[in-house]
Amino acid sequence: xxxxxxxxxxxxxxxxxxxxxxxxxxxxxxxxxxxxxxxxxxxxxxxxxxxxxxxxxxxxxxxxxxxxxxxxxxxxxxxxxxxxxxxxxxxxxxxxxxxxxxxxxxxxxxxxxxxxxxxxxxxxxxxxxxxxxxxxxxxxxxxxxxxxxxxxxxxxxxxxxxxxxxxxxxxxxxxxxxxxxxxxxxxxxxxxxxxxxxxxxxxxxxxxxxxxxxxxxxxxxxxxxxxxxxxxxxxxxxxxxxxxxxxxxxxxxxxxxxxxxxxxxxxxxxxxxxxxxxxxxxxxxxxx
Amino acid sequence: xxxxxxxxxxxxxxxxxxxxxxxxxxxxxxxxxxxxxxxxxxxxxxxxxxxxxxxxxxxxxxxxxxxxxxxxxxxxxxxxxxxxxxxxxxxxxxxxxxxxxxxxxxxxxxxxxxxxxxxxxxxxxxxxxxxxxxxxxxxxxxxxxxxxxxxxxxxxxxxxxxxxxxxxxxxxxxxxxxxxxxxxxxxxxxxxxxxxxxxxxxxxxxxxxxxxxxxxxxxxxxxxxxxxxxxxxxxxxxxxxxxxxxxxxxxxxxxxxxxxxxxxxxxxxxxxxxxxxxxxxxxxxxxxxxxxxxxxxxxxxxx
Amino acid sequence: xxxxxxxxxxxxxxxxxxxxxxxxxxxxxxxxxxxxxxxxxxxxxxxxxxxxxxxxxxxxxxxxxxxxxxxxxxxxxxxxxxxxxxxxxxxxxxxxxxxxxxxxxxxxxxxxxxxxxxxxxxxxxxxxxxxxxxxxxxxxxxxxxxxxxxxxxxxxxxxxxxxxxxxxxxxxxxxxxxxxxxxxxxxxxxxxxxxxxxxxxxxxxxxxxxxxxxxxxxxxxxxxxxxxxxxxxxxxxxxxxxxxxxxxxxxxxxxxxxxxxxxxxxxxxxxxxxxxxxxxxxxxxxxxxxxxxxxxxxx
Numbered sequence: 001x002x003x004x005x006x007x008x009x010x011x012x013x014x015x016x017x018x019x020x021x022x023x024x025x026x027x028x029x030x031x032x033x034x035x036x037x038x039x040x041x042x043x044x045x046x047x048x049x050x051x052x053x054x055x056x057x058x059x060x061x062x063x064x065x066x067x068x069x070x071x072x073x074x075x076x077x078x079x080x081x082x083x084x085x086x087x088x089x090x091x092x093x094x095x096x097x098x099x100x101x102x103x104x105x106x107x108x109x110x111x112x113x114x115x116x117x118x119x120x121x122x123x124x125x126x127x128x129x130x131x132x133x134x135x136x137x138x139x140x141x142x143x144x145x146x147x148x149x150x151x152x153x154x155x156x157x158x159x160x161x162x163x164x165x166x167x168x169x170x171x172x173x174x175x176x177x178x179x180x181x182x183x184x185x186x187x188x189x190x191x192x193x194x195x196x197x198x199x200x201x202x203x204x205x206x207x208x209x210x211x212x213x214x215x216x217x218x219x220x221x222x223x224x225x226x227x228x229x230x231x232x233x234x235x236x237x238x239x240x241x242x243x244x245x246x247x248x249x250x251x252x253x254x255x256x257x258x259x260x261x262x263x264x265x266x267x268x269x270x271x272x273x274x275x276x277x278x279x280x281x282x283x284x285x286x287x288x
Numbered sequence: 289x290x291x292x293x294x295x296x297x298x299x300x301x302x303x304x305x306x307x308x309x310x311x312x313x314x315x316x317x318x319x320x321x322x323x324x325x326x327x328x329x330x331x332x333x334x335x336x337x338x339x340x341x342x343x344x345x346x347x348x349x350x351x352x353x354x355x356x357x358x359x360x361x362x363x364x365x366x367x368x369x370x371x372x373x374x375x376x377x378x379x380x381x382x383x384x385x386x387x388x389x390x391x392x393x394x395x396x397x398x399x400x401x402x403x404x405x406x407x408x409x410x411x412x413x414x415x416x417x418x419x420x421x422x423x424x425x426x427x428x429x430x431x432x433x434x435x436x437x438x439x440x441x442x443x444x445x446x447x448x449x450x451x452x453x454x455x456x457x458x459x460x461x462x463x464x465x466x467x468x469x470x471x472x473x474x475x476x477x478x479x480x481x482x483x484x485x486x487x488x489x490x491x492x493x494x495x496x497x498x499x500x501x502x503x504x505x506x507x508x509x510x511x512x513x514x515x516x517x518x519x520x521x522x523x524x525x526x527x528x529x530x531x532x533x534x535x536x537x538x539x540x541x542x543x544x545x546x547x548x549x550x551x552x553x554x555x556x557x558x559x560x561x562x563x564x565x566x567x568x569x570x571x572x573x574x575x576x577x578x579x580x581x582x583x584x585x586x587x588x589x590x591x
Numbered sequence: 592x593x594x595x596x597x598x599x600x601x602x603x604x605x606x607x608x609x610x611x612x613x614x615x616x617x618x619x620x621x622x623x624x625x626x627x628x629x630x631x632x633x634x635x636x637x638x639x640x641x642x643x644x645x646x647x648x649x650x651x652x653x654x655x656x657x658x659x660x661x662x663x664x665x666x667x668x669x670x671x672x673x674x675x676x677x678x679x680x681x682x683x684x685x686x687x688x689x690x691x692x693x694x695x696x697x698x699x700x701x702x703x704x705x706x707x708x709x710x711x712x713x714x715x716x717x718x719x720x721x722x723x724x725x726x727x728x729x730x731x732x733x734x735x736x737x738x739x740x741x742x743x744x745x746x747x748x749x750x751x752x753x754x755x756x757x758x759x760x761x762x763x764x765x766x767x768x769x770x771x772x773x774x775x776x777x778x779x780x781x782x783x784x785x786x787x788x789x790x791x792x793x794x795x796x797x798x799x800x801x802x803x804x805x806x807x808x809x810x811x812x813x814x815x816x817x818x819x820x821x822x823x824x825x826x827x828x829x830x831x832x833x834x835x836x837x838x839x840x841x842x843x844x845x846x847x848x849x850x851x852x853x854x855x856x857x858x859x860x861x862x863x864x865x866x867x868x869x870x871x872x873x874x875x876x877x878x879x880x881x882x883x884x885x886x887x888x889x890x
Contacts, residue, residue, distance in 0.1 A: 002700075003707070006712060008708025008709075008711040016488075021405060025406065026411075027394060031458070034437070039432065042436055087331060091328050093324050094328050113574075117570060118515070118517070118569055119516065121516070121547065124563070124566055206424050267425065473724075475720065476724060479726065482680065483713065484711065484712075
């Protein structure tokens, strides 16, 4: 037996594979980084001091104040959450606490079906059915409703996961004291899942803010308005980008890209916070 | 002499009576249960309504003009009636197919790094976290990004669309694949190592085949999501009306883009086409999702 | 019940007796040592210790494995016998933070020298695990996996290797008609014999076995023990077992390990107590701890 026999020769293929795998993983960081850098550079000229303070947006005059759109994005997202939260929570509680075992799987499929339908189809339905046929018109409210339908599956499925980590012993303790089912839920399930539920809602919020197409179709594309009136037509950052891009000239495009960067920053921030909250709550409840 | 019948005290009678008593607690319980059921209905209603509209209006035009819907080109003047979503269907297939070819291998490799090489080291933790964050990037942002790095240099093309969708799919594939790799028992890897197999070979010949059904399922779900995306394609693919099978040259179109464009139109002919395209798109995504679920079911069966 | 196996003289399997008187002891020692031929050394462990991070799991391992013999590691649970076994084919490499100190030499070469490739080591020193772990592939592909990795592509060659390995593992007759079926459809005992066939298909020099029968019923166990005796002529076998009767039945030499409580941090470190010809270990052990273990006073 010589040392040379044990040396081994095929290191190259093994190391090449590893390098490939590292590179693929690193792509994630590369893409995110490139998005941040390249888009901010392009958008820089539009980030004048007026960008976040002015409410006037006019391509012709090359004045770009993004405030109404930021408002619109947040407002429709809030409306969507207000509608979606109780419904999602109700469905999640139903599936985990009330539904008999044979009903659980079909219910999960039901909510998943909602998630599979592409957003543009929801937008189409929203425009031609909800707003025209039912006369709701294009407004913050209509957009909020459509967004609510779209984010319900996410919030429901995440809430379901969090709720299911409630230790059965806590639930049984409540029941053994003679609590009704709702009292048991209130006493053990909800306090236990609170953190994770907050995270789930925030993830839904992030999704609602970033949703482009459905919003673009039904929000109304109004300019320069910051109102609280939900029935008024409005606008949101992604909707503006989608609707105005086709005919935009260079400075206009820069402003739209600036909107995209703003949107990127806001949604990333919300998603970061939400992911941290959810991960931390899952870790805590599994360790408990 | 009659014995006095046994009289229960009121307290005893109450203790022995186990029937449910009406109280505000039970009422509240029933109310909340009712609300939960109502929320289920609230979810079912829009689902049924949307599907109903899509099927009702879309089927009419798609099946009345059966072959032409798939083969004719899109009327350039949108006022004109007539089916013809052929180019859009081709476009969707091209763009989604291209995105899958890019994102799935890269995503699997990335997940392999995360689970088999990186483990819990700093890079792996960072990439994992950022991948989750990346799934939340709005599709319009991704579209504009691809516009800046590809469309400006090379013009509209199906490839640009594929690139944008691949960026959206990548983190999803990475996440799903890593979950599947975690499920492969370490004893399988050890058995391969003990036979003198290198790590890369073990991964390719033992670990990945063992995790394959789950990986396929995750990839298919990512594909279904990508097929329905609109915003990124607006900036990368353009709006062609004719069939374009070339991946790298000239504008193309897709079902989602057409739906968006026609939804805004005030011509019923265009709107009809939008419904028919919506029906096609919904069917496509449903079928892909169904196949993905079948793979998951087969995986569960094996265990 | 040990079948005599030329050229090895049989190891006695009488039930552990109380230590004989001193003169008798010397007689037994000389007789036993004379009966076991001194085959060349395959492994030589000098002061081997294994660390997981800063925790010392095993210390004081000094032993030599002889070719074409069955060496058994016995001892109570946690004594480090599996840890030492795994250090012989560099399986600790896959555990982050694991470190082997001292010298493990294989035919005179330091196994842990930086130029030595773990992959090459494992092609020569195979391992069979406690719980059978066939790949989720067909029986044929399981056996052919190793040869394929080594570059054998020719179908007829692979067929020959598969048949030879399955015959050596006493499995051929049972599965020859269903080679393409999944390996997962076999019984536990069959799966373990498959794993043995898979290991010997790459023609290693040494086969390490980590409690190979602990997940099996007595009949399957007996078949594997019989297999071990047949394989001894072609391979060197090192087996870890918690069943000392098994060690007494099949092995030529036995190493007894035990745990010591580390006074510094109250954790247990394994250590080698005694290593000798099997018949001597079980009839006239030198160390009191060995005697206590084999007579069942502890462990």
